[in-house]
Structures are given as structure tokens and as C-alpha cells.
Amino acid sequence: MKLDSRIPSGPIEQKWDNCKFEMKLVNPANKRKFTVIVVGSGLAGGAAAATMGELGYNVRCFCFQDSPRRAHSIAAQGGINAAKNYQNDGDSIYRLFYDTVKGGDFRAREANVYRLAxxxxxxxxxxxxxxxxxxxxxxxxxxNRSFGGAQVSRTFYARGQTGQQLLLGCYQALERQVNAGRVTMFPRHEMLDLIVIDGKARGIVTRNLVTGKIDTHLADAVVLATGGYGNVFYLSTNAKGSNATAIWRAYRKGALMANPCFTQIHPTCIPVSGEYQSKLTLMSESLRNDGRIWVPKKGGDSRRPVQIPEDERDYYLERRYPSFGNLVPRDVASRAAKAVCDEGRGVGKTGLGVYLDFGDAVRRLGRHVVExxxxxxxxxxxxxxxxxxYSVPMRIFPAIHYTMGGLWVDYRLMSTIPGLFVLGEANFSDHGANRLGASALMQGLADGYFIIPYTIGDYLATAKLDKIDSNHHEARRAENGVNEQVKRLLSVKGKRTVDSFHRELGKLLWEDCGMARNAQGLQYAMGKIAELQQEYWQNVNVVGEGAELNQSLEKAGRVADFFELAQLMCLDGFERNESCGGHFREEYQTPEGEALRDDDQFCYAAAWEYMGPGQKPALHKEVLSFEHVHLAQRSYK
Amino acid sequence: MSTASAALTGKTSSHIGFWESTVGKKAVMAVTGAILFLFVVGHMLGNLQIYLGQEKLDHYAHAVKSIPALLWGVRLVLLLSVILHIIAATQLGLRKRRARPRAYVKWASAGSTYASRTMYWSGPILLAFIIYHILHFTTGQALGPEFREGEVYHNVIVGFSFIPASIVYIIAMLMLGSHLYHGVWSMFQSVGISHPRYTPLLKKLAAIAAAALVIGNISIPVSVMLGILK
Amino acid sequence: MKLKLHVWRQKSAASAGRMVRYEVEANEHMSFLEMLDVLNESLIEKGEEPVAFDHDCREGICGACGFMINGVAHGPMPGTTVCQLHMRHFKDGDELYLEPWRAVAFPVVKDLIVDRGAFDRIIAAGGFVSASTGSAQDANAIPIPKTGADMAMDAAQCIGCGACVAACPNASAALFLSAKVSHLGLLPQGQPERKERALKMVAAANHELFGGCTNIGECEAVCPKHIRLEFIARRNRDFLKASCTFREETAAAGAG
Incomplete structure (x- = not known):
């Protein structure tokens, strides 16, 4: 398979304009004859469904939540970047582009990032x-405010609830189209398989989460906007329901999965407090604008933080990175926290935590400003x-937050399956090996509002789509497969709960494919995951029935896919013999402990092709070229 | 579920008339409530003239009745207000029952006043009281043979000398106080007047007005019972 | 700590439900939902069906979770959803009653899960600004006074959890509805459709069989996002003005 990224011709500033002009249009009167399925209703999916509805397509939008307004985009706190330069501080489209490519540690596609900016x-x-x-x-x-790793103030925000407000805007636009009859909403529906007919994506199989009914939905194109797969780690800042099943099913149907090992660890989360912990809570990165991060200079210091005098504190980010200080990018800040904890200088009961101190900020700005x-x-x-x-420094620790990897898409956001488009966090396209703060919301909305509405038109106008019905054998096959998996999960009737497997898988992955990885650990993890997966299918206990609301069954299907995904993440990390962005291979680091890229060998996006159960996936490389932002080691010193 | 509710309401229109809406009904209750409140205030001020002596009070009563057009005009407005107030309240009450057919096994208040939650009780009790009050002092049936047309002072003394009647009045006035404690500020909210600076003030004024009405009105039967008024 | 729970168990919308008693061992660092996770794990191990409850972000922002704890929506802590409610606010031996939101507009789906689709339909009726993608002018073209923008944000914080309806003795959706009417009505972008919006959203709430607001204030007390009663007054104002000045439109949108 040859990967064609379909990057348009011309200078980078004109690529998107050229592309828009080259693309075929669908006659306004014909748009309603096309049905488009959108899976996911967050910023990317919701924006796409609303906008395509506005254009006149017949849209069917699916989400597993009870309302599209609850998609996890809602939890984004900090803000959204835009190169408006309203602050007159030297920002520009080019600078946002530059920062994003560099922040992504040179593993993103330049043309995509430029368009995003x-x-x-x-x-x-x-x-x-x-x-x-x-x-x-x-x-x-x-x-505007400056945000995580940027030296200009380009972040727009709505208190600490930017994601919520953007999503509600998008949700309202979506509901407007529901009211207009152009979008049909299917809440509490989970996509469990993709239907591919004659090599093109033509529909999905869903389970109605209230009645348990398995249904086939056919369409002319399918758009996946189902978010990231951070929950493979069990503990993450993702919502409990966030899952990889939709993209994983697409992968198994032939869509390529790119850079699965590129996961982002967010440096400012609340540390774990016990075994029963169900999720991790993120504290907005904006806290780093005024908070100072430190640990005691000597290990095992059990004094209360206020009792530790100034000269016995190690403000390690300010020390190591004098010019960016506490505002270094997320991957750098997270690794630095891990390093001091590994040295035994971590704080809190578990020793897995560092202080984020607002004492200085309160003294400098006054409590009311901080408040x-x-x-x-x-x-x-x-x-x-x-x-x-206000009186005791916060304790923070890194946690899995975002996944840069995802389904491979070309410049037009189409996967390797024609007619299957992937938007937002679910695709791999714009953030390379590390995402900058306030860029996820930007990407989701760019994909949904401004890219897919154009590119899907070109596909629909040019693809020759035959009439199909739900009795087509591929549709039947997909539906039967889903039914069988449900039956199989319910019939194991073993001893262990789904969560106990998931927790174990997460721990394994966090240890060996988390903030720092090495070849030995990754190999060990691959073996362990396979064992655990085998036990899963023999010993999992899913109570209840298929034909009812059954939350254990929902989880069981998702975890089954997480096992396979975890394997691929480890394999991808194992094969990438370099460190870049969120992927830190201990074998490849500078003497100061910074990530050491190998651009001669690994300047590519690794796109994996499913080769069948138990088979090693095939690696396809999309070589990345950097014509505008020159390859250099990132430095935030 | 929408089909179920459509069957129940028989409506699918996206617009709603003023009276059909709960907001409109509450506005009607606010306006009629305001009228009734103003009447109650005036009524009390009139009644308090009892402390100025028999002559003053009877003269006032006579004056009120001397222009039948005015008297009946006011009575008509009051009657209409009471009717609208009751119809709107009843319909809202029915809606409330339909909106939550199954009650909670356990329910606790997190932040409302007792007075506000008991409007559906204090209202009907006040209605019963108003009927009794008219029969008692306006038409006289409840007072019996002692009733003398136009001699208000006499009627009041006689009426309140009967202790059970006084107790009924006292209880009813407490109900009225409770009803107004919520109702007087609530009417502003219903017609859309609320502001962080003025609403707390309004709530205080409502409490003061309610207390003043209760004290003013109760003082009369109490004074009669204590023999201050004879 | 050991807790006695009385949980509403109902297999499906069609079946009858009842309170079932459980005992669970919790610790003070858990969130309320983590305590239920522990209960559910133990139920599954015994081969019993776990208690179904809606939840997703567990950060208090998605609005998925919520049920009554001892008769109070989202439990005893003000401004806190159940997912953010921590067990340190309870003590050993406490007896807790967990019930789903109860309203005819929120039918029970299973156990503590209700169907809040009515909220989506109310928003669909008019809780938006008709600004199709691509038609926007520059974001700074209309300055918006900070106080107005801040107040709009106060209202816009509503997470649509349904606690206001659950707590209201009238099962009224007034607070939810007024939050959206106020959010958009306080911004210049929301002005062209302001009257329509109030009329249509009130009509939709009526259609969904929510009760009427009687200004009691239970909703404000349980709202995890501190949406204020003041916004209900704004909604009343908008609705009454719109209702009194309503005119039929003479041509469809876009008609020349």
C-alpha cells in the first residue's frame, strides 16, 4: 500500500486555497440526496454534523452519551489558540504554524499544520x-492569555471552561439542524463496526445502549470523530466512557493506525490517592502561568511544605529551563516531574507528586487576583x-491526557478507506509527537467547521457510489460479527470484573509504555498484554443480558479493543528507536536527559496496517519533509 | 417520550399563547396577587380605625358604602382577581401533579422557605377564610341574630367575643402572612423584575409587609379578647 | 467507613422499581461514584447486576451524573455534582437513600439513569444563535461590555444535569431554560432571535410536560454551577415582552 497524503501543490500559504479550488462541488439541490454518518458529537463531530447539516446534507450523528452536549471536549479547561494577534505581540499565522510544528517535535505534516493555523x-x-x-x-x-509553552498571548478562553463553552456553541448549532430536520441525532448509540462495501466506507453497525438492539446504518460516507484512546491506560484525564472502539474497528477494516505510541502526559493533574481511583483530574495548565513548581532538594524530606525554607527547595523547571521556566511544553514538564520523583524527591504519601506553589503569586498579585x-x-x-x-501548595503529578496518534488521514482528512474520514483527536494529523496547550480545541473545530465540509463534498461528487441496502452481505457480516462478540463476552462467565482487567492493563502500560519507555520494557509489556488478553477471554465476568442497558457489557467490548490497541502501541514504540515529543525512549536521550530524535531514520509517520488476528501488523511510512520549519533539537533553555 | 407528551398535550406547535404558558399564568397570578395585596393593606388600614372609636369606624364603613358604583367596581375587580388567581393556581397545581407523578421516597429541602412550599395550602385556606369572613362581617349569616347592618364596630366586638371565631381569624392571618411573605416578592420575579441589589430588599419589604399585616389584623381580635376594645 | 445504602433499582423503563438495601465499605478519599464503583464490583463478583448510573467526565462538567442523595439533588454539598462529592463529607454508619431524578419529562431508563432528551429538544426549539458556519464577521467587530459578557458566562455555565428539575417541587425546567435564554439574550449576537427564543423554548418546555416555576428557589440551591434565580426573572421578562408583542412572520427566512 502506498500512502498518498494528497498534499496540494503550491507554496504553503496557498495550499489550502488551491485545494479548495481543485475540489469538486456538490450541487446544492443534490446535497440532500447524500447521507453522511458522523460518529461522535464533540467539537470535531458536532461541528462537522452541524455544518454539513447547514450545507444541506442528510446527516446522522451518533454518540454514546445521553446527549451530544456531554462529549468529552466539554472538559477542556484552558483555552483555544488562534493567530489573531489581537495583543499586538508579534503573533502571526506563520508563528502559530512554526510553534506547532516545533512543539510537535517535527513529527507532524507541515501542510496540515499550516492550514490549521x-x-x-x-x-x-x-x-x-x-x-x-x-x-x-x-x-x-x-x-487573551499565554498558555503552555507559547511566548505570545494567543489563547482565547472562557474562564476555566473553554471546552464547555465551545462545545455548547457547537451543540446549539447541531440542535438547530436537528430542529431543521437535517441532522438526526442518535444518542446512547455506540458504533461497534464499520461497513466497507466495494472498498468504500458505507455505514456502521451500532448498539442501542438502552435496548441493546444491534442496527445497521448505511450512508454515502462515514466520519469518525470519536476522540482519543487515552483510556487504554485506565487512569487518565479522559471521561470514563471515552474509548477507542470506533477507530479500532475501522483499523480492523483496513484503515491505517498512525503513531499509536504518541501519547501525551499532562503535567498538572491531581495525584492518585488509592486503588479504587477511577480517573484522574486535570488542573488547567494555565496554573503554570503563576504557580511555581518545586520539590525539596533532599530526598525523603517529610516536613510540611511551608516548613521547608526557600533555599532547600528545588524549583527544577526554572533551574533547568531558565528562559521558559515553568512554562515548558507538557512533555518536558512531565518528564522533569518523573525524574525528580525517580530520585526519591517526590512529595505526598505516595512520593508521586510535586508541589505547584501559589505562595509567591498570592504575595505578588494579592489573593483576589489569584482567586x-x-x-x-x-x-x-x-x-x-x-x-x-491558597495556604498549602497543590500537589500535582503527570497523567495521560491526550493521544497524538490516531487513524492515518491524508490532507483531506480521509483515511486509507475511501469515504472514511477521521477528525479531531481520533486522527493523527496535526500535533506530531506532542501537542501544545490550547491546540486540541483548535484542531477539533478546524476539522469540523472548516475542513470536512469542503473535502467531503469533493469525495461525494467524485466517488461512484452504488445503491446498497442493509441486506448486502458485507453489512450482514458486520452485524453478525457484532452480535457474536456480544454473545461471546456474555458467555465467558468467569471470575474477574472488566474493570479489574482494565486496571491491570493500564498499570502495565503506564509502567512500560508511559512517560518513559525502553526496548526491554516494551517487549515485556507486549508479552504480558497477550497473556492478560488471553485470560480476559477465559475469565471475564460480564453480568446481565445483551438486550438491555448493560454498562458492564459496554465496558467489556471497549476493554477487549484496548488490549489489541495496547499491543500496537508497544510495538510502535518499540520500533521507533528514537525519542521525540511524548515518546521518550530511555536509550535515546541527550546527556542532559532531553529527548534525542533520529531524523535520518525516523522522520516519518508510522502507519500500521491490520493483517488479521494474531498477525504482526504491517508498517507503512509516510516520510515527512520539513521545508519551512527546519529540523532542530527543541530547546526551551 | 416526545410522542407520549404530544399525546397528552395534543400540541405540537412551536409557539405558545400567553395564558397557555406557565410563565403567563404566573404573571396573571402576580398581577392579581398585587391587587389583592393592595386591597388587604387598605382593608387593614380601614379596620385599624377601630382604635379611634365606634363613631369613626362606622362613619368610615358608611362612607365606603355610600358610592355603590365605586363599591361594586372594587368588589368586581377583587372578585375577578380572586377567580383568576385561583384558576391559574389550580392549573399550575394540576400541572405540578402531572409533572411528577411519582413522589420521592425521600425528599429534603435544600434552600426554599416553608412559606413558599406551602402556597398550595395557605391559598385554599385563605379562600375558605374569605368566604367565612364575608359571611361573618359582610352578610352576617355566620354572626347570627347579633348582626347589625352598617354597625361595624358592634359586629366586630360581638364577633370576636366568641373566642373560636377569634382563633380562626388569628390562624387565618398567620396563613396570610405566610402567603404574602413569599407572594409579595415572588410577584416581582414572576413579571421579570429581579436584580441582585433590589431583590434582597424586596424580600425584606415583603417580610415587613407580611408581619405588619399579621400584627395589625390580629391586634383587633386580641384586643377584643383582652377587653381593650369593648 | 461502613455505609447503609438504599438504592432505587428498576430494570427498565417499563418495569416497576423498588428501593434495595446494600452495605458498602468506603474510605474518605473516594468520590461518591467511586464508592458506587466499589459496590458494583462487589455485586458483579456475587453475580448480581451492578447499579446503573450515568457518569462520564467525573470532573463535574459534562453533566451526565446526578441522582438524589437523601432527598437532595447531587447530595449535601452546594455547588458540587455527585462525581465531585467526596466521601469525607459522610461518616461511618450513615444511611443514604439514592433515587433517580423524578419527573414525567425525565422517565427512568434504568436504576438511577433517566432520559433527559427533553433538555435537548428544548435547546433544539430555539436555544441557539442562527449563525451558520462561514458567515461570521471578525470576532472583535462588536465590543461587548465586560459585565454583560461575564453575566452571560454565569448563565452559560449550566451543564444540563437536570438537578434543577429534580429538586423543584413542581418539576419545572425554568432554571435550565432561563440559563440559555439569559446566556444568549445578554449578548449582542443573541438579540435578533431573543423574542422568538423565549417563546419557542417556553413552548417546548410546556410540551415536554415540565411544571411551572413558582419561585421557590430549590433549583438555585442545588445547582452545581450556581445558576441564579435572577435568570428566571430574565426569562419571564423576555417571554412576557415577546408574548405581548408577538407577530406572525410574513415571509420565510431567506425569502426575497
Whole structure:
């Protein structure tokens, strides 16, 4: 298989314009004759469904939640980047592009990133027009802040609830189309397989999560916007329901999975407190703007943080990275935290934590300013830990937060299966090996509002789509496969709960394919995962029936897919013999402990092809070329 | 579920009339409530003239009745207000029952006043009281042979000398206080007037007005029972 | 700590439900939902069906979770969803009653899960600004006074969890509805459809059989996002104005 990324011709500034012009259009009167399935209703899926509805397509949108408004985009706190340069601080489309490519440690496709930076400007306009209540200055104009690793203030925000407000804007646009009859919403429906007919994506098989009914839905194109797979780690900042099943089923039907080992660890999460822990809570990265991160200089220091004098504290980020200090990118900050904890200098009962201290900020700005900026985050911290962060430094620790890897897509966001488009976190395209803060919301909305509505038109206008019905043997086969898997899971009737397997898998992955990896650990993990997976199918206990609301069964199917995905993540990490961004291979580091890329050998996106059960997946390489941002070691010193 | 509710309401229209809506009904209750509240205030001020002596009070009563057009005009407005207030309340009450057919096994208040939660009780009790009150002092049937047309002072003294009647009045006035404690600020909310600076003030004024009405009105039977008024 | 739980168990929308008693061992660092996870794990190990409850983000923002704890929506802590409610607020031996939201507009799906689709339909009726993608002007073209924008944000924080309906003795959706009417009505972008929006959303809530607001204030007390009663007054104002000045439209949108 040859990967064709279909990057348009011309200078980078004109590629998207050229592409838009080259693409065929669908006659307005014909649009309603095309049915498009959108799976997922977050920023990418919701925006795509709403916009395609506005254009006149017949859209069917699916989500597993009870309402499209609950998609996990809602939990994004910090903000959304846009190259508006409203602050006159030297920002530009080119600079946002540059920062994103560099921040991604040179493992993203330049043309895609440039387009993302271009579109960022329109996103803010669109969101304001929808009534998104972004923060404003006294004069009534939009406010900005600088955010995780950026030296310009280009982040737009709505208190600590930016994702929520953007999603509600998108959800409202979506509901408007539902009301207009152009979008049909299928809440509490989970996609369990992709239907591929004559090599083209033509539908999905779903399970109605209330009745348990398995249904086939056919369409002219399928759009997956199902988010990332961070929950493979069990403990992550993802929502409990976030899962990889939709993209994994697409992978098994022939879509390539790219860079699965590129996972992002977020440095500012609340540390784990016990075995029963069900998820990790993120504290917005914006806290690093005013909070100072430190650990005691000597290991095993059990004094209360206020008792540790200034000269016995190690502000290790400020020490190691004087120019960026506490604002270094997420991967760098996370690894630095791991390093000090590995040295035995971690804080808290478990020793897995570092202090994020607002003492200086309160002294410098006054408590009311700190309260205004971070009040809701402090409240959340206190609710969870029972400690008051105004008087005691917060304890934070890195946690899995985002997955840069995902289904491989070309410039037009189409996977290797014609007619299957992948948007947002579910694809691999824009963030390379590390995502910068406030860029996920930007990508989701860019894909949904401004890219897919154009590119899907070109596909529908040019693809020769035969009429099909749900009795087509491929549709039947997919539906039967889903039915069988449900039956199989219910029939094991073993001793262990789904969660206990998931927790074990997560721990394994966190140890050996987490913040730092090495060849030996990855190999060990692959063996262990296979064993655990085998036990799963012999010893899992899924109670209840298939034809009812059954949350254990939902989880069981997702975990079954997580096993396979975890294997591929380890394999991908094992084969990538370099460190880049979120992928830190201990064997490949500079003497100062920074990630050491190997651009001669690994300057590519690794796209894996499913070769059948038990077979080793085939690796396809999309070689990345950097014509504008020159390959260099990232330095934040 | 929408089909089920459509069957129940028989409506699919996206617009709603003023009176059909719960908001409209509450606005009607607010306006009629305001009228009734103003009447109750005026009524009490009139009644308190009892402390100025028999002559004053009877003269006032006579004056009120001297212009039949005005008297009946006011009575008509009050009657209409009471009817609208009751119809709207009843319909909202029915809606409430339909909106939650199954009660909670356990329910606890997290932040409402006792007065606000008992409006559906205090209202009907007040209605019963109003009927009794009219029969007692306006038409006289409840007072019996002692009733003398136009001699208000006499009627009041006689009426309240009968202790059970006084107790009924006292209880009813407490109900009225409770009803107004919520109702007087709530009517502003219903017609869309709320502001963080003024609403707390309104709530205080409502409490003061309710207390004043209760004290003012109760003082009369109490004074009669204590022999202050004879 | 040991807790006695009385949990509403109902197999499906069609079947009858009842309270079932359980005992569970929890510790103070758990969240309330983690305590239920522990209960569920033990039920599965015994081969019993776990208690079904809606939840997703567990960060208090998605609005999926929520049920009554001892008769109070989202439990005893103000401004806190059940997923953010921690067990340190309970003590050993506590007896807790867990019930689903109860309203005819929120039919029970299973155990503590209800169907809140009515909220989506209310938003679909008019809780939006009709601004199709691509039609926007520059984001800074209309300055918005900070106080207005902040107040819009206060209202926009609603997570659509349904606690307001659950707590309201009238099962009214007034607080939910007014949050959206206020959020959009406070912004210049929301003005063209302001009247329509109030009329249509009130009509939709009526159609879904929510009760009427009687200004009691239970909703405000349990709202995890502190949406204020003041917004209900705004909604009333918008609706009454719109209702009194309503005119039929004379041509469809886009008609020349």
C-alpha cells in the first residue's frame, strides 16, 4: 500500500486555497440526496454534523452519551489558540504554524499544520457569532492569555471552561439542524463496526445502549470523530466512557493506525490517592502561568511544605529551563516531574507528586487576583483533596491526557478507506509527537467547521457510489460479527470484573509504555498484554443480558479493543528507536536527559496496517519533509 | 417520550399563547396577587380605625358604602382577581401533579422557605377564610341574630367575643402572612423584575409587609379578647 | 467507613422499581461514584447486576451524573455534582437513600439513569444563535461590555444535569431554560432571535410536560454551577415582552 497524503501543490500559504479550488462541488439541490454518518458529537463531530447539516446534507450523528452536549471536549479547561494577534505581540499565522510544528517535535505534516493555523482565525469569529462568551477586557474586546509553552498571548478562553463553552456553541448549532430536520441525532448509540462495501466506507453497525438492539446504518460516507484512546491506560484525564472502539474497528477494516505510541502526559493533574481511583483530574495548565513548581532538594524530606525554607527547595523547571521556566511544553514538564520523583524527591504519601506553589503569586498579585484567575480550579482541587491551595501548595503529578496518534488521514482528512474520514483527536494529523496547550480545541473545530465540509463534498461528487441496502452481505457480516462478540463476552462467565482487567492493563502500560519507555520494557509489556488478553477471554465476568442497558457489557467490548490497541502501541514504540515529543525512549536521550530524535531514520509517520488476528501488523511510512520549519533539537533553555 | 407528551398535550406547535404558558399564568397570578395585596393593606388600614372609636369606624364603613358604583367596581375587580388567581393556581397545581407523578421516597429541602412550599395550602385556606369572613362581617349569616347592618364596630366586638371565631381569624392571618411573605416578592420575579441589589430588599419589604399585616389584623381580635376594645 | 445504602433499582423503563438495601465499605478519599464503583464490583463478583448510573467526565462538567442523595439533588454539598462529592463529607454508619431524578419529562431508563432528551429538544426549539458556519464577521467587530459578557458566562455555565428539575417541587425546567435564554439574550449576537427564543423554548418546555416555576428557589440551591434565580426573572421578562408583542412572520427566512 502506498500512502498518498494528497498534499496540494503550491507554496504553503496557498495550499489550502488551491485545494479548495481543485475540489469538486456538490450541487446544492443534490446535497440532500447524500447521507453522511458522523460518529461522535464533540467539537470535531458536532461541528462537522452541524455544518454539513447547514450545507444541506442528510446527516446522522451518533454518540454514546445521553446527549451530544456531554462529549468529552466539554472538559477542556484552558483555552483555544488562534493567530489573531489581537495583543499586538508579534503573533502571526506563520508563528502559530512554526510553534506547532516545533512543539510537535517535527513529527507532524507541515501542510496540515499550516492550514490549521490559517483556519484558527475563522474559528474564533465563528464561535463569537454563535454566542460563545469568551473572556473580555474592560473595553469589551476579547482577552487573551499565554498558555503552555507559547511566548505570545494567543489563547482565547472562557474562564476555566473553554471546552464547555465551545462545545455548547457547537451543540446549539447541531440542535438547530436537528430542529431543521437535517441532522438526526442518535444518542446512547455506540458504533461497534464499520461497513466497507466495494472498498468504500458505507455505514456502521451500532448498539442501542438502552435496548441493546444491534442496527445497521448505511450512508454515502462515514466520519469518525470519536476522540482519543487515552483510556487504554485506565487512569487518565479522559471521561470514563471515552474509548477507542470506533477507530479500532475501522483499523480492523483496513484503515491505517498512525503513531499509536504518541501519547501525551499532562503535567498538572491531581495525584492518585488509592486503588479504587477511577480517573484522574486535570488542573488547567494555565496554573503554570503563576504557580511555581518545586520539590525539596533532599530526598525523603517529610516536613510540611511551608516548613521547608526557600533555599532547600528545588524549583527544577526554572533551574533547568531558565528562559521558559515553568512554562515548558507538557512533555518536558512531565518528564522533569518523573525524574525528580525517580530520585526519591517526590512529595505526598505516595512520593508521586510535586508541589505547584501559589505562595509567591498570592504575595505578588494579592489573593483576589489569584482567586479571579484560578478560583474555580482551586475550588475543584479543594473539593477533591480536601486541602486549601491558597495556604498549602497543590500537589500535582503527570497523567495521560491526550493521544497524538490516531487513524492515518491524508490532507483531506480521509483515511486509507475511501469515504472514511477521521477528525479531531481520533486522527493523527496535526500535533506530531506532542501537542501544545490550547491546540486540541483548535484542531477539533478546524476539522469540523472548516475542513470536512469542503473535502467531503469533493469525495461525494467524485466517488461512484452504488445503491446498497442493509441486506448486502458485507453489512450482514458486520452485524453478525457484532452480535457474536456480544454473545461471546456474555458467555465467558468467569471470575474477574472488566474493570479489574482494565486496571491491570493500564498499570502495565503506564509502567512500560508511559512517560518513559525502553526496548526491554516494551517487549515485556507486549508479552504480558497477550497473556492478560488471553485470560480476559477465559475469565471475564460480564453480568446481565445483551438486550438491555448493560454498562458492564459496554465496558467489556471497549476493554477487549484496548488490549489489541495496547499491543500496537508497544510495538510502535518499540520500533521507533528514537525519542521525540511524548515518546521518550530511555536509550535515546541527550546527556542532559532531553529527548534525542533520529531524523535520518525516523522522520516519518508510522502507519500500521491490520493483517488479521494474531498477525504482526504491517508498517507503512509516510516520510515527512520539513521545508519551512527546519529540523532542530527543541530547546526551551 | 416526545410522542407520549404530544399525546397528552395534543400540541405540537412551536409557539405558545400567553395564558397557555406557565410563565403567563404566573404573571396573571402576580398581577392579581398585587391587587389583592393592595386591597388587604387598605382593608387593614380601614379596620385599624377601630382604635379611634365606634363613631369613626362606622362613619368610615358608611362612607365606603355610600358610592355603590365605586363599591361594586372594587368588589368586581377583587372578585375577578380572586377567580383568576385561583384558576391559574389550580392549573399550575394540576400541572405540578402531572409533572411528577411519582413522589420521592425521600425528599429534603435544600434552600426554599416553608412559606413558599406551602402556597398550595395557605391559598385554599385563605379562600375558605374569605368566604367565612364575608359571611361573618359582610352578610352576617355566620354572626347570627347579633348582626347589625352598617354597625361595624358592634359586629366586630360581638364577633370576636366568641373566642373560636377569634382563633380562626388569628390562624387565618398567620396563613396570610405566610402567603404574602413569599407572594409579595415572588410577584416581582414572576413579571421579570429581579436584580441582585433590589431583590434582597424586596424580600425584606415583603417580610415587613407580611408581619405588619399579621400584627395589625390580629391586634383587633386580641384586643377584643383582652377587653381593650369593648 | 461502613455505609447503609438504599438504592432505587428498576430494570427498565417499563418495569416497576423498588428501593434495595446494600452495605458498602468506603474510605474518605473516594468520590461518591467511586464508592458506587466499589459496590458494583462487589455485586458483579456475587453475580448480581451492578447499579446503573450515568457518569462520564467525573470532573463535574459534562453533566451526565446526578441522582438524589437523601432527598437532595447531587447530595449535601452546594455547588458540587455527585462525581465531585467526596466521601469525607459522610461518616461511618450513615444511611443514604439514592433515587433517580423524578419527573414525567425525565422517565427512568434504568436504576438511577433517566432520559433527559427533553433538555435537548428544548435547546433544539430555539436555544441557539442562527449563525451558520462561514458567515461570521471578525470576532472583535462588536465590543461587548465586560459585565454583560461575564453575566452571560454565569448563565452559560449550566451543564444540563437536570438537578434543577429534580429538586423543584413542581418539576419545572425554568432554571435550565432561563440559563440559555439569559446566556444568549445578554449578548449582542443573541438579540435578533431573543423574542422568538423565549417563546419557542417556553413552548417546548410546556410540551415536554415540565411544571411551572413558582419561585421557590430549590433549583438555585442545588445547582452545581450556581445558576441564579435572577435568570428566571430574565426569562419571564423576555417571554412576557415577546408574548405581548408577538407577530406572525410574513415571509420565510431567506425569502426575497
Amino acid at each position: 490559517q483556519i484558527s482565525v475563522n474559528i474564533i469569529d465563528q464561535c463569537v457569532a454563535q454566542g460563545v462568551p469568551f473572556a473580555r477586557e474592560y473595553g469589551g474586546l476579547l482577552a 479571579e484567575r484560578y478560583g474555580n480550579l482551586f475550588e475543584m482541587y479543594e473539593r477533591i483533596t480536601g486541602e486549601d491551595p
